[in-house]
Amino acid sequence: MNSTLAILAILDGISYAALVFLVSVGLSLIFGVLRVVNVAHGSLYAFGAYLGATFSLAIAPISPWLTYPALLAASIVIGVVCGGFIERFLLRPLSGQEDVLQLLITFAAFMIMDNLQRLIWGVQPIFAAEPLRLLPNVAVFGVSYTSYQVILLPGVALATLFGLRYFLRRTLSGAVILAVTEDREASAAIGIDAKRVYFVTFVIGASLAALGGALASPTTSLVPGMGADMIVLSFAVAATAGLGQIEGTALTALMIGLTRAFVIYLQPEFEVLVPYLLMVLVLLVRPFGLFGAMQVRKI
Amino acid sequence: MSGRIKPVTTIAVIFFLVSAVGPLLVSSWATLFALILAKGIVVLGIILLLQAGQVSFGHAMFFATGAYTAAFWGKYVGGGDIVLFIALGGITSAVFGLIVGLFVVRYREIFFGMLNLAFSMVLWSLLEKMFHYTNGADGIRVPRPALLGLSFTPETFQYVILYVSLLIAVVAFYGVQRYLDSPLGHMLRAIKSNETRLEYLGTSARRVLLIGYVISAFLGGIGGTLVAIIQQIATPEFGFWTKSGEFVFIAILGGSAHAFGGFAGAAMFECVRFYAAAHLADTWQLILGVVLIVIILYAPNGLIGLRQRYGQAKQGGH
Amino acid sequence: MANVLLSAKGIKIRFGGVVAADGIDLDVLQGENLAIIGPNGAGKTTFLNISTGYLRPQAGSITFLGQEITAQLPRTITKLGIARAFQIPQLFLDQTVMENMLIAAASRLGNPSGFTALSALPERPEMERLLDLVGVKLYASRKARELPEGQRKLVDIALALALQPRLLLMDEPTSGVASAEKLEIMDILTSALAKEKVTSVFVEHDMDMVERYAHRVAVWNVGKIQKVGTPAEVLADPKVREQVIGI
Numbered sequence: 001m002n003s004t005l006a007i008l009a010i011l012d013g014i015s016y017a018a019l020v021f022l023v024s025v026g027l028s029l030i031f032g033v034l035r036v037v038n039v040a041h042g043s044l045y046a047f048g049a050y051l052g053a054t055f056s057l058a059i060a061p062i063s064p065w066l067t068y069p070a071l072l073a074a075s076i077v078i079g080v081v082c083g084g085f086i087e088r089f090l091l092r093p094l095s096g097q098e099d100v101l102q103l104l105i106t107f108a109a110f111m112i113m114d115n116l117q118r119l120i121w122g123v124q125p126i127f128a129a130e131p132l133r134l135l136p137n138v139a140v141f142g143v144s145y146t147s148y149q150v151i152l153l154p155g156v157a158l159a160t161l162f163g164l165r166y167f168l169r170r171t172l173s174g175a176v177i178l179a180v181t182e183d184r185e186a187s188a189a190i191g192i193d194a195k196r197v198y199f200v201t202f203v204i205g206a207s208l209a210a211l212g213g214a215l216a217s218p219t220t221s222l223v224p225g226m227g228a229d230m231i232v233l234s235f236a237v238a239a240t241a242g243l244g245q246i247e248g249t250a251l252t253a254l255m256i257g258l259t260r261a262f263v264i265y266l267q268p269e270f271e272v273l274v275p276y277l278l279m280v281l282v283l284l285v286r287p288f289g290l291f292g293a294m295q296v297r298k299i
Numbered sequence: 300m301s302g303r304i305k306p307v308t309t310i311a312v313i314f315f316l317v318s319a320v321g322p323l324l325v326s327s328w329a330t331l332f333a334l335i336l337a338k339g340i341v342v343l344g345i346i347l348l349l350q351a352g353q354v355s356f357g358h359a360m361f362f363a364t365g366a367y368t369a370a371f372w373g374k375y376v377g378g379g380d381i382v383l384f385i386a387l388g389g390i391t392s393a394v395f396g397l398i399v400g401l402f403v404v405r406y407r408e409i410f411f412g413m414l415n416l417a418f419s420m421v422l423w424s425l426l427e428k429m430f431h432y433t434n435g436a437d438g439i440r441v442p443r444p445a446l447l448g449l450s451f452t453p454e455t456f457q458y459v460i461l462y463v464s465l466l467i468a469v470v471a472f473y474g475v476q477r478y479l480d481s482p483l484g485h486m487l488r489a490i491k492s493n494e495t496r497l498e499y500l501g502t503s504a505r506r507v508l509l510i511g512y513v514i515s516a517f518l519g520g521i522g523g524t525l526v527a528i529i530q531q532i533a534t535p536e537f538g539f540w541t542k543s544g545e546f547v548f549i550a551i552l553g554g555s556a557h558a559f560g561g562f563a564g565a566a567m568f569e570c571v572r573f574y575a576a577a578h579l580a581d582t583w584q585l586i587l588g589v590v591l592i593v594i595i596l597y598a599p600n601g602l603i604g605l606r607q608r609y610g611q612a613k614q615g616g617h
Numbered sequence: 618m619a620n621v622l623l624s625a626k627g628i629k630i631r632f633g634g635v636v637a638a639d640g641i642d643l644d645v646l647q648g649e650n651l652a653i654i655g656p657n658g659a660g661k662t663t664f665l666n667i668s669t670g671y672l673r674p675q676a677g678s679i680t681f682l683g684q685e686i687t688a689q690l691p692r693t694i695t696k697l698g699i700a701r702a703f704q705i706p707q708l709f710l711d712q713t714v715m716e717n718m719l720i721a722a723a724s725r726l727g728n729p730s731g732f733t734a735l736s737a738l739p740e741r742p743e744m745e746r747l748l749d750l751v752g753v754k755l756y757a758s759r760k761a762r763e764l765p766e767g768q769r770k771l772v773d774i775a776l777a778l779a780l781q782p783r784l785l786l787m788d789e790p791t792s793g794v795a796s797a798e799k800l801e802i803m804d805i806l807t808s809a810l811a812k813e814k815v816t817s818v819f820v821e822h823d824m825d826m827v828e829r830y831a832h833r834v835a836v837w838n839v840g841k842i843q844k845v846g847t848p849a850e851v852l853a854d855p856k857v858r859e860q861v862i863g864i
Contacts, residue, residue: 037409039544090592093596094595094596097599099408099409100354100547100551101551101595101599104547104548104551104591104595105591105592105595105596107544107547107548107591108548108587108588108589108591108592108595109588109592110588111584111585111587111588111591112584112585112588112589114584115581115582115583115584115585115588116585118581119581119582119585228539228540228541231540232416232420232540235413235416236417236420239413239417268428269428269429269430270424270428271428272424272427272428273421273424273425273428276417276420276421276423276424277421277424279413279417279420280414280417280418280421283410283413283414283417284402284414287406287410287414
């Protein structure tokens with residue numbers, strides 16, 4: 001493997017990791033606070049991608065630069081509408097019941113959304129690459145790469161990482177969320193409305209998934225099944241990092257992204273194997289994840 | 300127990316009779332019921348683990364193992380016999396279940412679920428990408444095997460495989476019920492209610508769970524072999540997480556309190572898929588998703604639970 | 618000369634800043650009923666946890682019938698002949714009382730079957746006798762969840778007895794039982810233990826019970842054994858009276 005390929009692999013890995021991080025961190029946040037594995041997370045990603053593509057294709061003829069806010073708008077619409085619906089009408093009625101029922105109801109939501117996606121957008125691949133094409137290429141150590149993938153995506157991922165950290169640790173709302181996560185009854189005793197906290201957290205997590213999808217849409221063709229693939233991958237990343245660990249998820253996403261990128265160039269048959277093999281090995285040794293705490297739930 | 304027959308047993312008997320007789324009247328039902336029975340067998344395994352309070356989100360790996368055992372035999376050895384396929388599928392799945400089980404029974408709850416998922420996705424990724432051996436995403440065709448030396452026309456074969464599935468389903472159903480009534484079955488349930496106490500009685504909870512796990516893997520594999528023969532194909536999707544989810548879905552849909560729940564759930568699942576595919580084109584997932592939501596919100600004990608509640612109301616309740 | 622059944626030497630354990638055991642030396646003699654008394658938090662339950670393998674001490678060792686059991690698993694120690702009844706009853710709540718007992722019996726026998734019915738176990742009459750002994754025979758076919766606390770306590774003890782142990786460790790055996798019945802139950806229990814040659818150690822807060830049923834008493838205080846002696850000796854000791862009994 002020569003140095004050009006190595007650099008290419010690194011850049012592939014970084015841009016891939018950025019997208020995976022956005023989706024995984026939302027999943028991790030939702031689990032950390034609500035203790036729910038949101039199986040519909042992959043569908044939120046897919047819907048974000050499809051709606052982002054729809055908006056982007058619609059607005060590109062008017063002004064190509066508007067495709068960026070269009071992608072953001074799509075994520076927020078999906079996050080608030082779909083995410084809000086799922087939390088309010090599917091998860092909230094089950095609060096206090098067995099975890100597996102909450103997981104299964106999100107699985108039902110996934111089935112419904114997966115079907116809706118095919119009904120609304122069809123099964124033919126969709127291409128909406130304008131946001132990617134608009135930005136120039138850059139040279140990184142002599143290798144040409146799209147700045148969308150190597151600057152914008154990691155940029156958004158880092159902004160999300162630091163934004164979440166700041167939000168959770170420095171703002172009052174963040175403190176409220178951490179309080180509810182730590183001890184729901186005690187927070188109720190001091191007047192915190194856990195229901196609102198769960199709703200807001202879920203919508204944030206859902207919006208992040210949708211944002212991941214919207215930002216991914218210019219880089220790939222959208223096909224049915226992208227949601228199913230992404231949910232299990234993002235879960236693997238989040239679980240390997242330790243559910244609820246934000247910084248850990250970023251590092252794990254990066255690690256998996258880079259490993260996968262190198263494996264694609266060296267031994268492509270094992271590309272899909274990497275995240276799951278890693279998950280098995282990590283969970284066998286550290287069931288709470290690489291960065292998971294044994295005792296206290298941390299986000 | 301007294302001579303009183305439980306209502307669930309009656310329904311089970313009716314169901315098995317309908318499976319035997321119905322397809323003779325409606326030929327399109329032969330494959331439908333064969334699939335229901337085969338999937339019901341897999342879900343028996345899920346229900347077994349649910350008794351211990353554990354949910355496996357990776358059972359597709361045993362389903363796929365059973366299916367690909369038949370497929371590999373057909374591809375690399377040629378020919379094949381239903382009895383041989385089922386025996387091999389069951390054995391390889393049980394062995395695989397023992398190996399994976401030795402690792403996973405050390406964990407509980409979400410960790411058990413996650414680890415099972417991880418193992419199954421490792422298998423899936425190998426099936427999907429080791430193109431040279433597995434033919435990748437297209438899967439491997441499984442030509443119709445003989446039964447004890449006899450070959451059949453396609454029209455007859457669908458009945459042959461139906462009755463083989465029915466026989467195995469009845470035996471498995473009976474076997475699982477006896478297991479759940481036995482000391483090992485009760486100990487399995489004890490893991491859910493008070494694992495510490497079980498250990499304090501001198502019994503290894505891990506060993507009890509492992510035995511249950513291997514049995515459930517065995518059932519999963521046999522179901523997979525049957526489905527591969529029925530659909531004449533084995534694809535990597537048999538091992539994908541959505542397939543594992545489908546089995547858990549069916550268990551909750553039918554009701555996990557009784558062994559028959561697997562068949563009840565599979566019947567509803569496959570009937571909706573069959574008829575929606577025919578009449579409502581590509582909305583069966585939507586319908587099933589809504590059905591599951593309704594069940595979870597209003598009848599979390601599944602279809603069986605509905606029946607038991609209704610039965611109790613008739614008897615005057617408690 | 619009575620044999621030593623269980624012997625603890627130099628047991629030490631601390632949880633963070635709390636010293637739960639600070640050099641415990643104790644011998645349990647064959648055939649006796651040994652009472653353990655002491656204020657809350659003195660480390661009595663911790664001692665039971667260590668003796669049954671639930672906790673590993675940071676120093677010291679425990680032997681049972683001459684065999685080292687210090688870091689063994691609870692199920693191994695159970696198989697050697699030590700059974701435990703808990704302060705808060707530990708039952709299989711979703712199963713009937715009789716099923717609870719039969720699970721214990723099946724566990725004692727080892728090699729549980731996966732085919733013959735639990736209810737068909739030949740140990741069933743023996744389990745009925747045990748339930749009758751502690752006075753809960755009427756509840757045999759009720760789910761354990763339906764029983765009131767006092768009855769659950771008795772089933773918990775019966776469960777331990779079903780294992781036919783050499784040594785029975787009980788954590789406040791009569792707490793939760795109506796005071797009118799305490800005497801009767803302890804009478805039956807201690808005579809059954811004597812008949813079956815079962816040694817017992819019981820944590821107790823009721824000094825009446827201690828006086829009547831204990832052969833010896835060990836007084837726990839802040840992780841140490843303050844005194845060991847007959848009930849008369851111990852209950853007359855002024856320091857014990859002040860610090861433990863609160864007189």
